[in-house]
Amino acid sequence: MLNLLYKSSYIFVLFYYAIIPLGYLTKWWVTIEKMKGNSTILVTGGGDNLKNCHSNNEKPESLKRVEQITGETVTFYNTDIRDRDALDRIFKTHKIDSVIHFAALKAVGESVRIPLSYYQNNVGGSATLFEVMAKNGVKSLVFSSSATVYGNPQFLPITEEHPTGQGCTNPYGKTKYFVEEILKDVCTSDPEWKVILLRYFNPVGAHDSGLIGEDPSGIPNNLMPYISQVAVGRREKLQVFGGDYNTPDGTGVRDYIHITDLAVGHLKALEKIIQHDFKSWKAYNLGTGRGYSVLEMVKAFSEASGKQINYEIVCRREGDIAECYADASLARRELNWTATRDIKAMCKDTWNWQKKNPKGFRAS
Numbered sequence: 001m002l003n004l005l006y007k008s009s010y011i012f013v014l015f016y017y018a019i020i021p022l023g024y025l026t027k028w029w030v031t032i033e034k035m036k037g038n039s040t041i042l043v044t045g046g047g048d049n050l051k052n053c054h055s056n057n058e059k060p061e062s063l064k065r066v067e068q069i070t071g072e073t074v075t076f077y078n079t080d081i082r083d084r085d086a087l088d089r090i091f092k093t094h095k096i097d098s099v100i101h102f103a104a105l106k107a108v109g110e111s112v113r114i115p116l117s118y119y120q121n122n123v124g125g126s127a128t129l130f131e132v133m134a135k136n137g138v139k140s141l142v143f144s145s146s147a148t149v150y151g152n153p154q155f156l157p158i159t160e161e162h163p164t165g166q167g168c169t170n171p172y173g174k175t176k177y178f179v180e181e182i183l184k185d186v187c188t189s190d191p192e193w194k195v196i197l198l199r200y201f202n203p204v205g206a207h208d209s210g211l212i213g214e215d216p217s218g219i220p221n222n223l224m225p226y227i228s229q230v231a232v233g234r235r236e237k238l239q240v241f242g243g244d245y246n247t248p249d250g251t252g253v254r255d256y257i258h259i260t261d262l263a264v265g266h267l268k269a270l271e272k273i274i275q276h277d278f279k280s281w282k283a284y285n286l287g288t289g290r291g292y293s294v295l296e297m298v299k300a301f302s303e304a305s306g307k308q309i310n311y312e313i314v315c316r317r318e319g320d321i322a323e324c325y326a327d328a329s330l331a332r333r334e335l336n337w338t339a340t341r342d343i344k345a346m347c348k349d350t351w352n353w354q355k356k357n358p359k360g361f362r363a364s
Contacts, residue, residue, distance in 0.1 A: 041096070080125070081126070087129060096138050097138070099140070101129060101143050106172055108319045140273055143197050144200065146176045151163075151321075154166075159329075160285055173319075194279070194280070196281070201255035201285070202223075202287075205341070205349045208349050213360075215362075224256075225350075234358065236310065237312055238298065245322040246322055250313075255292075258339065258346050265286045269335060282334075288342075289339075
């Protein structure tokens with residue numbers, strides 16, 4: 001399997017979710033043993049070019065904690081995926097077998113305000129990465145996509161057969177759709193490429209040790225870190241964007257998935273992609289199949305933390321939709337994957353992280 005993670009290489013650039021996915025993938029890669037031999041996996045993303053994570057030196061605090069959890073040394077490159085020459089040097093330094101590509105800017109509201117940055121980073125950077133991969137003969141990729149490619153849902157739950165790119169409501173979702181289309185074209189042009197598109201719904205949670213979790217700089221763009229910062233006293237109240245949607249309580253409904261389940265989904269995708277009969281590309285939804293409203297999440301987190309979560313309902317946020325949740329049965333059948341952690345675990349692990357790190361990684 002991927003049982004020698006310490007041989008893996010990493011670029012952390014322009015990724016949306018602090019360092020959490022890497023931490024979980026690290027933990028699982030060190031212990032899993034279904035494959036034969038050693039693999040070197042390049043993981044792009046994790047530190048937003050270090051603009052959205054805490055770092056006083058070359059290696060972010062979050063990566064040090066990943067090393068603490070795994071007992072392994074993480075090879076780290078502070079490199080921008082738009083830097084073709086720097087990427088090429090990394091590929092020439094390491095014999096890379098596969099790439100997991102997380103690197104992207106990822107905030108719906110922000111993408112509406114600064115769309116050109118999103119297109120340059122998410123689409124342009126991805127194209128550069130794929131060109132360098134091809135140049136170095138690395139044609140195995142798991143891509144971090146998003147349920148936003150489905151736009152405003154035409155039906156629920158959303159299956160992989162749902163149209164993509166039609167009515168995407170924000171530039172972030174469009175960038176994910178464009179990169180998916182690029183990868184499909186690459187696979188058509190060269191049959192050696194093997195690509196799995198993982199369409200995430202809404203990742204939340206934290207490592208159960210409380211060592212690594214979501215710690216965005218500035219005002220959080222995602223719901224769970226905002227709630228947890230209110231609970232720990234870093235923020236006065238939560239802003240709920242929209243209370244007049246056509247949902248049971250008027251607030252937006254989303255399919256939240258624990259980050260550990262998401263990480264396992266990547267491992268399952270890697271297992272799939274190395275099979276000899278896997279060809280071209282395939283897309284899979286990663287979600288629980290259950291939608292929760294913002295107010296349901298607030299209530300669940302309050303119960304997990306024992307804290308009152310103050311909130312106010314404000315105007316809708318441009319680019320948001322009313323309701324979105326997955327049909328993940330294809331991943332269950334073909335990847336042998338299913339989400340196993342419920343909303344209570346998501347809230348419990350998030351609170352465990354936040355109360356142990358009330359100021360995030362900056363307290364270190």
